[in-house]
Amino acid sequence: MLSKEGGLGAPLRHPLNWKEKSFTDKSQLDTEMRRVFDVCHSCRRCFNLCDSFPRLFDLIDESETGELDSVSSSNFGSVEESCTLCDLCFLSKCPYVPPHEFNIDFPHLMLRYRHAEKIKKNGLSLVNKIILNTDLTGKIGSYFAPILNWIFSKKNKLIRQLIEFSTGIHKEAKLPEFKIKTFDKFFKTKKFKNDNIHESNKRKVVVYTTCYVNYNLPEIATATLKVLEKNNINVEFVYPECCGMPKLEAGDLKSVVGKARRISSKLLPWVDKGYEILTLTPSCGLMLKSEWQLLDPENKVLKRISDYTKDICEYVEELSRDKGFIKGQNDIKKNISLHIACHTKAQNIGVKSADMLRTIPNLNINLIDKCSGHGGSFGVKKNTYPLAKKYGKIASRKIKSTENTVIVSECPLAAKHLSEVNYESKNNNTKLITYHPIEILAESYTDE
DSSP, X not given: OBOSSOOSSOOOOOOOOTTSHXXXXXXXXXXXXXXXXHHHHHHXXXXXXXXXXXXXXXXXXXXXXXXXXXXXXXXXXXXXXXXXXOOHIIIXXXXXXXXXXXXXXXXXXXXXXXXXXXXXXXXXXXXXXXXXXXXXXXXXXXXXXXXXXXXXXXXXXXXXXXXXXXXXXXXXXXXXXXXXXXXXXXXXXXXXXXXXXXXXXXXEEEEEOOHHHXXXXXHHHHHHHHHHHHTTOEEEEEOOSOOSHHHHHHTOHHHHHHXXXXXXXXXXXXXXXXXXXXXXXXXXXXXXXXXXXXXXXXXXXXXXXXXXXXXXXXHHHHHXXXXXXXXXXXXXXXXXXXXXXXXXXXXXXXXXXXXXXXXSTTOEEEEEOSOOSOOGGGGTBTTTHHHHHHHHHHHHTTOOOOTTEEEEESSHHHHHHHHHHHHHHTTOSSOOOEEOHHHHHHHHSXXX
């Protein structure tokens, strides 16, 4: 343990012992929350990261004694509600994370609270069981895409008011649109070039397409295929089911572990055959690389999956160092506002999307190193959408609005959210188009 404040070593994350009785014991949980909150109150370095910390500090400052001892535990829910599990307080701000003896892991403390106070007590509501089941909603959505996209449109104010009342989804929140032709449907009909790849090329990858890409933005997977094939990579695609990030956000840890075990059993045979695993969104990459293991630390399969997993931009940036890498040939006349996703930062891999895009000549890149505010389901719920919009406005100020400006992010939800907020806050006539970085690189390749 380190007794000094802070340190230069990497943060060390401990497994979540969610199966132990102490994890959900009300008294022990309250004691731990007060211990951590008291450290946060004494430090306050995280005051500008999200609303969890201002809410906590206001509770303390406005209490009778000005200290945590006069704050009722019943108010702790408001602090938890504002946490998006972005992990930035743990990775970039807090000087007291393990191996420091104070052992502060604020995001995982919020997860513990959700699991104990919500899931353990009452479980997921019927509405949340449906909403957080992205495969169920995705399959239904793909069959009835035109109708559902119309129903969920913000323009249908009366319908959206009814949806807000019945589901708790904010009537002004932009909801993802479904596609009739999901990527797995496209994949079944696509003729691949793998048979023509030279045997001397040892690079081979299996892409875990993720639920959002499969059902809502299959063009990201299509762009990935184009880039990898262009660079003579043996590529396959696998999508067993959602990685469980929505369930993790809700605190349903048992469901996440079940998903981790099922998906890893589908990915392991590819790893055994020498394939690397690529993820297309940073939240899913974080799950495969880190969160799964922290929930099921004795599972050696999950460790093996983690060791062989890379984000798509991380992989292509690494690939770009090879002598035979094909750089973008087209002069893309776009002003790129590149948002750095929080869950990309949480992987501690650097800004690989920017490094990858810099292989394209004459590309103007403006980095946005601010949280978009979306945070998955956090960005659409009635109680938290105003916060998502608030922090989205802060990030959108960094967007340089020109005629050719586009918003690019590894997190498609963040990009869409920033586009919406930018459109509303700056009274623009048109919404800025959004892209995943791999789409920009694919577009830069001359079509054969």
